[in-house]
Amino acid sequence: MDDLWDTAATRIKNLLAKQVFDCTDVKILEDVKELLILFVSSLEHYGFQVIKLVQLLSALSSHYLAMLTAKTAKSFTKVNNK
Numbered sequence: 001m002d003d004l005w006d007t008a009a010t011r012i013k014n015l016l017a018k019q020v021f022d023c024t025d026v027k028i029l030e031d032v033k034e035l036l037i038l039f040v041s042s043l044e045h046y047g048f049q050v051i052k053l054v055q056l057l058s059a060l061s062s063h064y065l066a067m068l069t070a071k072t073a074k075s076f077t078k079v080n081n082k
């Protein structure tokens with residue numbers, strides 16, 4: 001069973017990473033982050049190893065922060081140029 005879950009977790013991580021890191025919409029990233037946190041918490045509660053998904057969540061948080069920083073910088077520049 002552990003091997004099956006390990007394979008599934010790897011596939012989930014790879015699929016989500018591919019889709020999420022191409023996303024440039026901050027709101028969508030927020031939604032995905034919240035859903036992933038709930039998913040990971042649920043799996044962890046049932047005793048599944050979630051380290052791969054936690055790693056994805058960490059990378060997603062970094063990507064989200066970078067996107068949010070870029071959006072804020074763009075807004076700030078826009079206000080400054082007025």
